[in-house]
Amino acid sequence: MKRLPGGGFVLAASLTLCTTAASAAAADYAVLLTPARPGLPLAHPIAANDIPPPPLSLVADRPKDPAYVASLPGLPQGRTVVDDYGTKRPKFDGVFIRKSRVENGQVVIPPGGLAYLEDTWGGEVALKGEPMPVLGRMTTYVDYDMSIVVKENVEIPAGQSVAVGGQIYYYYATVGHEQTMNHALHVRTIAGTDWEWAFGNPVLSSTQPGWWGMRFAQLYNQGQAREVGPQKLVFDWLSGVRMDRLLVADERVFAGVARAGQEWQSGTRTIKLAAVDASEGTVKVQVLEGGEIKLERTLGPIRADRLLEDTEARKALVFEEGGVAGFLVPGKTTFRDGGAELKIYGKASSLRYGDTYAGDARFAVYPVGCPTGHNFGFLLVNREEIRIAPGASAQGPEGYFRIAVDRIEGGNVLAWHVEDKAGNRSANLGGPAVSNVDLVLGQGRVAGQALLTDVGRALNVRNYAALEQAQVGSSAANGPSTALLGGLAVLAVALAGVGYELGRRRGGAAAPAVPPAGLRPPSPVAAPARRERREPVEVA
Amino acid sequence: MIPYRLMLVVFVIAAALYVGVGRTAFTVPANLEEAEACGFTGADFAPSGRIEMPATQAWWTSFVRKQEYWNAFSAGLAAAFAAFALTAMRRLGAAVAGGAAVGGGLLALVALCIGCLAPVLSLAGLGFAVSLLAGIPKWLLAVNTLVLTGWATMFMARRLAACPVACVPAAAH
Numbered sequence: 001m002k003r004l005p006g007g008g009f010v011l012a013a014s015l016t017l018c019t020t021a022a023s024a025a026a027a028d029y030a031v032l033l034t035p036a037r038p039g040l041p042l043a044h045p046i047a048a049n050d051i052p053p054p055p056l057s058l059v060a061d062r063p064k065d066p067a068y069v070a071s072l073p074g075l076p077q078g079r080t081v082v083d084d085y086g087t088k089r090p091k092f093d094g095v096f097i098r099k100s101r102v103e104n105g106q107v108v109i110p111p112g113g114l115a116y117l118e119d120t121w122g123g124e125v126a127l128k129g130e131p132m133p134v135l136g137r138m139t140t141y142v143d144y145d146m147s148i149v150v151k152e153n154v155e156i157p158a159g160q161s162v163a164v165g166g167q168i169y170y171y172y173a174t175v176g177h178e179q180t181m182n183h184a185l186h187v188r189t190i191a192g193t194d195w196e197w198a199f200g201n202p203v204l205s206s207t208q209p210g211w212w213g214m215r216f217a218q219l220y221n222q223g224q225a226r227e228v229g230p231q232k233l234v235f236d237w238l239s240g241v242r243m244d245r246l247l248v249a250d251e252r253v254f255a256g257v258a259r260a261g262q263e264w265q266s267g268t269r270t271i272k273l274a275a276v277d278a279s280e281g282t283v284k285v286q287v288l289e290g291g292e293i294k295l296e297r298t299l300g301p302i303r304a305d306r307l308l309e310d311t312e313a314r315k316a317l318v319f320e321e322g323g324v325a326g327f328l329v330p331g332k333t334t335f336r337d338g339g340a341e342l343k344i345y346g347k348a349s350s351l352r353y354g355d356t357y358a359g360d361a362r363f364a365v366y367p368v369g370c371p372t373g374h375n376f377g378f379l380l381v382n383r384e385e386i387r388i389a390p391g392a393s394a395q396g397p398e399g400y401f402r403i404a405v406d407r408i409e410g411g412n413v414l415a416w417h418v419e420d421k422a423g424n425r426s427a428n429l430g431g432p433a434v435s436n437v438d439l440v441l442g443q444g445r446v447a448g449q450a451l452l453t454d455v456g457r458a459l460n461v462r463n464y465a466a467l468e469q470a471q472v473g474s475s476a477a478n479g480p481s482t483a484l485l486g487g488l489a490v491l492a493v494a495l496a497g498v499g500y501e502l503g504r505r506r507g508g509a510a511a512p513a514v515p516p517a518g519l520r521p522p523s524p525v526a527a528p529a530r531r532e533r534r535e536p537v538e539v540a
Numbered sequence: 541m542i543p544y545r546l547m548l549v550v551f552v553i554a555a556a557l558y559v560g561v562g563r564t565a566f567t568v569p570a571n572l573e574e575a576e577a578c579g580f581t582g583a584d585f586a587p588s589g590r591i592e593m594p595a596t597q598a599w600w601t602s603f604v605r606k607q608e609y610w611n612a613f614s615a616g617l618a619a620a621f622a623a624f625a626l627t628a629m630r631r632l633g634a635a636v637a638g639g640a641a642v643g644g645g646l647l648a649l650v651a652l653c654i655g656c657l658a659p660v661l662s663l664a665g666l667g668f669a670v671s672l673l674a675g676i677p678k679w680l681l682a683v684n685t686l687v688l689t690g691w692a693t694m695f696m697a698r699r700l701a702a703c704p705v706a707c708v709p710a711a712a713h
Contacts, residue, residue, distance in 0.1 A: 483675030
């Protein structure tokens with residue numbers, strides 16, 4: 001296999017991304033895209049407009065020779081959450097810095113260069129009551145909006161990548177065989193999640209029709225190529241899903257079977273179950289404020305064959321109004337005991353793709369979608385350039401972590417570190433050959449797995465060099481320390497003392513010392529012995 | 541002449557006391573800096589940002605990783621020797637036996653300086669000793685304590701053997 005050259009910064013101008021499917025064309029694409037099985041509608045609507053991905057999402061923008069930090073106490077790795085159905089899902093905090101540099105004695109991180117990722121090992125599923133950490137605060141993931149972005153006439157030069165919706169297509173390799181060849185794509189998310197584990201990699205070929213074709217489908221990430229070669233791939237169209245919005249809630253108001261007329265309070269809003277119609281499989285919900293009806297919705301019926309991911313079927317169960325949200329719980333026993341099973345949440349808010357993050361206006365938020373309709377965390381990226389002088393630090397979103405620069409000399413960052421909210425610091429990540437503060441922190445699906453495909457080699461080289469330097473420095477600096485030499489000297493003296501005492505004892509056993517006269521024991525028992533020793537010995 | 545039974549009992553009591561005080565004074569570290577001082581690493585922190593071990597398990601982990609058993613051994617040896625020296629005081633005179641006992645006490649202090657009480661001793665103005673001894677492996681200090689107390693015990697036993705109890709008044713004649 002030959003890895004293709006490239007890796008330069010992908011300029012938008014170098015790609016021909018002519019048009020995003022307009023709403024007029026949406027109906028066409030809804031037909032053109034392949035559903036999971038004939039007759040099944042697309043689960044997500046075709047996007048009416050394009051929204052730029054977060055800056056530095058392309059493969060060429062990965063961290064360069066990054067430092068790696070496995071964890072800090074305040075940035076948990078593998079924290080398991082459990083949803084209402086007992087499904088366990090590990091969550092990870094990830095922090096990435098890319099395209100950083102030293103300029104005029106300061107560290108500069110460009111817009112989008114500092115990214116926090118709420119990462120998850122399995123897809124986050126709506127309507128399950130799944131806990132979702134937002135910068136350490138545990139919310140509940142309630143619902144989402146996802147759409148399919150379609151772009152026409154897309155060209156991907158070899159070794160480069162292009163964003164379509166929330167997905168990144170990376171023309172990775174050409175594989176030759178006799179006079180034929182095939183071409184491999186990697187499909188990633190804007191966060192770096194690699195879908196290879198879920199769907200494999202699309203392979204295209206115009207010369208091996210027996211093995212490969214010109215079209216691929218990974219659920220709603222699909223494409224139709226018209227020209228494939230070792231220099232570039234050209235697609236008639238490419239589609240990619242985009243997670244437009246996550247609906248999360250801080251407060252659980254109710255979960256269980258409710259009867260008509262039952263009411264709940266959340267802040268100034270009253271939620272009322274106005275009616276239950278088990279025969280129709282519907283309930284009527286009202287949201288009131290000061291006696292005025294703000295929302296009245298009929299929820300249901302439940303379309304079990306298309307849940308949970310089909311937008312139309314799911315939205316038929318969900319209501320949302322002014323910080324209050326809830327849904328009719330889909331299941332075989334939803335209607336029972338004269339009531340219906342509901343879940344109601346308060347303090348609900350949205351994480352909307354490309355919006356300013358409500359908790360910290362310095363950051364923009366980008367949910368990360370899987371073509372299944374599941375969510376794979378969200379990114380928070382800096383909207384403005386960050387500059388850090390030596391001795392200063394830059395705060396992550398809501399001060400969740402800090403990037404601190406301690407010392408810069410001659411264009412190199414000799415000392416810098418990352419620390420969590422509580423002040424727990426990483427090791428020094430700087431050094432005489434470190435010219436940026438690019439970073440990979442975490443052990444999630446992106447930081448601990450997918451991203452390593454791109455940056456693992458450089459990261460390991462850097463870490464090994466640091467390890468070597470630390471060991472050499474340690475042995476040179478410590479050597480046999482004065483304290484250690486002192487300890488050994490004491491040991492030598494003590495051993496000599498023991499040897500002397502043993503020698504005295506051995507000598508005493510061969511020719512016992514005669515106590516001085518003044519120390520003679522007066523004991524009669526001792527006297528004969530003394531006398532015996534004083535008597536001359538006759539030798540035959 | 542050497543009161544083996546007394547020394548063994550004092551050794552066991554002193555070593556147990558060292559371990560007991562260490563366990564009593566131990567609190568599960570709350571942040572990385574404290575944790576590293578107790579032999580923990582960032583990997584020991586649970587996703588909640590805390591070390592989620594029962595206190596006794598955390599103490600035992602710290603005890604083993606910090607090789608506190610060497611200190612307990614050293615403290616026991618030093619105390620046993622000091623006890624021997626004190627019992628010999630009447631026969632050897634206050635100067636010799638007292639000096640030996642103080643020596644034993646100093647050895648015990650060394651064990652404390654490098655042990656779990658080091659931070660307390662630093663506060664008490666013994667930080668210099670703590671940092672000086674930090675460069676010596678705990679096993680070497682334990683071996684040194686063993687050999688030094690062994691030497692001193694042999695020396696005192698020899699002096700006692702050469703100077704039975706009853707001869708002291710006789711020497712005055």
